[in-house]
Structure formats: structure tokens, C-alpha cells
Amino acid sequence: MIAVCNTSPISSLIQIGHLTLLEKLFTGLWIPPEVAAELDDGAEFLGDWRTAPGAASIRTRPIQNRALLRDLSGRVHLGEAAAITLTAELDDALLVIDDSSGRRIATELGQRCMGTVGLLVTSKRAGHLARIAPLLEDLRLRARFWISDAVIARALELAGE
Numbered sequence: 001m002i003a004v005c006n007t008s009p010i011s012s013l014i015q016i017g018h019l020t021l022l023e024k025l026f027t028g029l030w031i032p033p034e035v036a037a038e039l040d041d042g043a044e045f046l047g048d049w050r051t052a053p054g055a056a057s058i059r060t061r062p063i064q065n066r067a068l069l070r071d072l073s074g075r076v077h078l079g080e081a082a083a084i085t086l087t088a089e090l091d092d093a094l095l096v097i098d099d100s101s102g103r104r105i106a107t108e109l110g111q112r113c114m115g116t117v118g119l120l121v122t123s124k125r126a127g128h129l130a131r132i133a134p135l136l137e138d139l140r141l142r143a144r145f146w147i148s149d150a151v152i153a154r155a156l157e158l159a160g161e
Contacts, residue, residue: 002028002090005058006083006097007038008145009116014046015143016135019054021123022096030061030090034082064089076102087111098145117147117155124159132159 003026010031013019022029031039039049049055063069063085072081080102087095088109095106098115106113114122116139120132129135136152139145 001026001094002030002092003094003096003114004030004032004083004087004090005035006031006095006099006102007035007042007079008098009096009119010035010039010049010058011042011046012098012116012139012143012145013054013119014049014052016138017053018120018123018129018135019052021054021119021128023054023057024128025119025122025126026057026094029058030086030093031058032063032079032082032086033060034063035079036060038079061086072105075105080105084109084111116145117151121155121158124161131161132156133161 013021039046063082065085068088069081069085072084076099080097080099083095083097084102084106087093087106095111095113096119097103097106097113103113120135123129124132133156136147136155140147
């Protein structure tokens, strides 16, 4: 399965040291140039994301549908709009995005979505992780990723922890 990834999941996985999960879960991983630029802008806390373990599997692909990108940019941040647009351009791609507004729009467009927490649950179920509880805590503390207690409880339940 191929995936298009927005900035937040990549950034969060780098910060908790598990970007390699993306290459384990997907046969192809794409980002639009707008997401690459956002990751570059975060270099002060991420470092050079391109050298992070697992980053070599991430490929940049330019957007073709500029009209859709412009339309979506009025509704969500540019990175989310670009990721949603690129997903629309690829056949049967999964969108990896955390932003709730972006997920809602992508779902309205008929796209399948998964967030960072879902990636961890899927990775555990696929045998790539022994436990996700410590990683959820790392997301909260190291990546400053807001996750409700209810989402954590549900993720742990789905992961069998």
C-alpha cells in the first residue's frame, strides 16, 4: 500500500525515534514539496529530517491539481491541503494526517486516513512494535503531541495492551 504523509506524523515519529515504521508499513511513501518545506522549517528541533533513519523511503512528488490545492488551502494549512491533494492524485493511497480538519475534508473527498496513533496501533498489530504505551507517552512528552486520555485508552485496547 502506498501512503501520502503530512508533516505532523513524520515530525512526531522522528522525535520519538520511530520514523522507520513508515517504511515497514508502506510500499511507497510520498510527500508533496509543501510538506518537505515544513519539515525543513522545523530543522531547529528536528535536525535534518532527510538524514533520520527511515527518511530515505520518503519521496517528494509535486502537486498537479493546482486548483484543488488552492481551494483546500483556503480551508486548511498549506501542508495539509497539499497532502490531501496529492492523495487525490494517486490511486488507492492512504493519507497519513493528524489534523482533524484535514481528516474531515479528506474523508469528505473519499480518502482513507490514518493518524500517528493509528500508525502505532497498526505497527503493533503487524509485529513491528512490542508495546505502544511507552511511545504514546513519548509522543506526549517529547513530541508535545496532544492526545486525549480516551484516545490513548482506545489505542491501547486496539493494540491489546
